[in-house]
Amino acid sequence: MSRSINVALIGNPNTGKTSLFNRLTGLNQKVGNYPGITVEKKEGLCKLDRGLKAHILDLPGTYSLNTSSLDESVVVETLLNKNSKDFPDVAVVISDIENLKRNLLLFTQIKDLEIPAILVINMADRMQRKAITLDIELMEKELNTRVVLVSARKNQGINALKEAISQYKTLKTEPCVNSSVIDPEYFSRLSKVYPNQQLYKLWLVITQDVNFGKVDRGRDYEKLKSSNFSVKSEEDLKKLQHKETVVRYQFINGLLKKVLHVDTVHAKDLRSKLDRILLHKVWGYLIFFFVLLLIFQAIYDWSEYPMDWIDQAFASLSQITAESLPDGPFTSLIAEGIIPGLGGIVIFIPQIAFLFLFIALLEESGYMSRVVFLMDHIMKKFGLSGKSVVPLISGTACAIPAVMATRNIEDWKERLITILVVPFTTCSARLPVYLIIIALVIPDQDIWWFFDLKALTLMLLYLLGFAAAIVSAWVLNKILPIKRKSFFVMEMPAYKLPMFKNVLITVIEKTKSFVLGAGKIIMAISIVLWILASYGVGDKFNNAESIVKEQYAGQDVEDKIIEQKIASHKLEHSFIGYIGKAIEPAVRPLGYDWKIGIAIVSSFAAREVFVGTLATIYSVENIKDEDKMNETIKNRMRAEVNPILGGPLFTFASGISLILFYAFAMQCMSTLAIVKRETNSWKWPAIQFTAMTIIAYFAALGAFQILK
Structure with a gap:
């Protein structure tokens, strides 16, 4: 008989977690929200060896278990709540070969929770080009875990990962870092008061702002949360968290000196050369403008024929229905109401699919992150957080997930302003209206011998939406003065060729969701x-x-x-x-x-x-x-x-x-x-x-x- 286990995919943003999730689950996945909150929940099924099935949960990207946003709180709550149906039998922590030092911080924290954990090092196909060598055997010994090299883009190492997951019961659960050294006396008291509980789990309950009602209903934890045991002030606890991070990085630095070697002389680094061009304060904006123009030109040119075919097909279907069925209200409802109404949205599937295609290509290639970084310089002048760029960019697909994406903005006023201006961004729902009106009133005329006036009009509408959002943010910034200043921190992923499977799944899922x-x-x-x-x-x-x-x-x-x-x-x-x-x-x-x-x-x-x-x-x-x-x-x-x-x-x-x-x-x-x-x-x-x-x-x- 087949058995099922829970597998949690955890990792920093831009480590290829979504690509790996797609490799493991394919189209056998679904997207929803966690109960009671607006954080997206992605889950899917994967068949393993010996009739074993894995229920795979793709947790939101997080840099550590020290939470600062709703996304990160979801990760902590999932890992603490043994009563949850999603509590993992094994945690698969995804890291990036070029950012191991930062990625391993999260891994050492998860190991402290004594959950069976596998360390996946993704993008292994770059090791030769970057002249990177890694002693996997020694790394496994130092971390007390199984380490698997994979390349989600090239589908390498996936079978080895599945095998490691199916053998999760053999994984060691001992921590690799002794976090109690940050304050031995405090942790000793904690251990004596709650002798049957994991120390690091207690530490997270004390320091993190999680919904404790969903975490663990054990008496000890309820007693701890309601007691005055954590007599330390919030400032003292923050200092201890910082000290914990230092201790973990000391361990990570020592580990990487033993197992990782980079021969910079033989590395062939194109990334720096491209960044100098794409992030240039003049050329960067011109290139982005040109990319947008190409995208909207392609949307018009490529979708013209399928749109005409769909338009004609629904008109014919309406006529055939009216002629074939007997006269009456039911026939009229179908021929005059339902078919034309659905035809009014189905006709735009080609253009919407192409829009999602280009967005997925920009995100997969790493260029979208450069655009976000580039636009940050403009955002600051209008009172928006640098992190506001992400919701504004994602708003081109749909305003709903864009509004939800603002939860990464820590300051409430900055987040509120972003929420209020995001709907100005031109989303895919506006696209049908724009396209039908542009087709009616904008003449067929070429610009610069290549670009069509209609495509240029569509691009200008997108730019108008961004401009309206930015100007509105400036006005709101004057009405609701932002007293706190936040710093813009984001990951700059390496350039890579987009994975066809990832792009295809994104286009199918987004288009299906829209339709x-x-x-x-x-x-x-x-x-x-x-x-x-x-x-x-x-x-x-x-x-x-x-x-x-x-x-x-x-x-x-x-x-x-x-x-x-x-x-x-x-x-x-x-x-x-x-x-x-x-x-x-x-x-x-x-x-x-x-x-x-x-x-x-x-x-x-x-x-x-x-x-x-x-x-x-x-x-x-x-x-x-x-x-x-x-x-x-x-x-x-x-x-x-x-x-x-x-x-x-x-x-x-x-x-x-x-x-x-x-x-x-x-x-x-x-x-x-x-x-x-x-x-x-x-x-x-x-x-x-x-x-x-x-x-x-x-x-x-x-x-x-x-x-x-």
């Missing part, structure tokens, strides 16, 4: 919109056919035009028509009609709902006309007529107005919910929503009035 998340919302809203658009009350709705035919009586008008006029008349006097007419005075100065108003209101659930909403509304209006049933969403939007001014509804002025509205508006209820959870108050999301909506409205108003 499924948006799909649920769009499905529900499409059904509601179809009901509101298909039904109404009063004579103008119920007698639409006789009213329209009476208007055109005696005129030589084709039957299909009459049918189209009837559909339009019914839509205008349906429930959704009345709602749209009610809000039309507010949106008309922006250049919109009541249909766009409905799309804007419905997209408060999620920005990407905008396109699906218009697809549903136009399908209900056009479905009676067989010639127009097969039209794509872009063609239907292009054919819309401005009810006030006449001519196309989507002009350059109204298009830019709409783009600017979505560039600044907080059109995402999920993000507001996450902001509430992270700030523990509805005050800040309410302020955020109100301020962003006001900015968006007046930006759109000004743009339309000037450009019209």
Whole structure:
């Protein structure tokens, strides 16, 4: 019979932990949140020898067990709580061959918890190029553990690691550092009061701000946490923590002198040469600008054909459904509501997938960390923490994990400012809106013989989002003065060729998450919109056919035009028509009609709902006309007529107005919910929503009035 064990993957950021997790689990993994908190929980399954299965938990990256953020607290709580279903049978600590000294600090702390531990030294494929030699046998003896050399990128050493995991019961659990030497008298007293408990575990309970209710429900620990045993002041405890770190590094330095040798004469180091260029105060920014331009050009060029195919496929599917199924409300719901609504989001899968592809390539190659470091110099001038760059960059994928990423910022005011400005960053949910409007109002024109004007417009929108975030942070910094100063510390990983498997998994998981998340919302809203658009009350709705035919009586008008006029008349006097007419005075100065108003209101659930909403509304209006049933969403939007001014509804002025509205508006209820959870108050999301909506409205108003 198969058995299952818990394996915890632990390591510093940028040691290749995620790559190793992907190697062990492949696509057999899932992502969620730890109960009650917003920290991401990644777990997966891996088959080992002799019918053994490993439940692998990828813990958040941490530099040590001395916690300073919510991420690091999760690691400590997991390692202390023996009653948890995730408590590891074995800890796999991942290190980087080029940063062993720093990585081993965490490993020695985990060894002190007497948990069976395996030390994995990743990126072993670089040892020859960097002229590094390592005495593995002596290292295992000094650390009292099993050491495995792997290269997650080249899939080397993975089988050896699996074998070591399956033999976890043979691992020694004795500590390799005697941490009690930092204060022998204090630890001696601790040992006498609690003779049956691990000393280092008690030390962590005393010094770390962890949720003790989840750690261990043993009487001794409850007694310790509630007692006054730790009579030392917080300042004294901090000094002892510092002393502990010094003692551990003394051991690590002595170990590495014995086992590690680097022949710098024969090393071939390209990293320094590249950093001098990519981190240059002038060339660095120009190169980043050029990289962005290439990315958005590729997004447009590569996705054009699959997008057109998907657009046409959904239009045809809607027509086939209407023709194949018997007439009735159910057929209308599917053909006019659900299919067009889903088509409005599926059409953007190619471009969203390419966006995630390029983000994954930048992160995997090590270039994204350079961008973060480069942008730090700008961030400081606007009152943001250097660590704020990470949420702002990750916000290009989604604002929700970006807001969650701010938990690495220790200072509350800096973190709050970052949370409030992150939604200005252009996320993938805005992409469908941008792409459909750009396709309608920006002409096909080449810039510099290579770049397309549409791609340049898209890039400028991303830059506009960053600019809005930075300016807003500057304003908030004046309103909420930051008294404390924090220092920006981040890991600068080595350059490496991206792993195809890692990139593929990232693209699949991120795209799937986007489509499924948006799909649920769009499905529900499409059904509601179809009901509101298909039904109404009063004579103008119920007698639409006789009213329209009476208007055109005696005129030589084709039957299909009459049918189209009837559909339009019914839509205008349906429930959704009345709602749209009610809000039309507010949106008309922006250049919109009541249909766009409905799309804007419905997209408060999620920005990407905008396109699906218009697809549903136009399908209900056009479905009676067989010639127009097969039209794509872009063609239907292009054919819309401005009810006030006449001519196309989507002009350059109204298009830019709409783009600017979505560039600044907080059109995402999920993000507001996450902001509430992270700030523990509805005050800040309410302020955020109100301020962003006001900015968006007046930006759109000004743009339309000037450009019209």
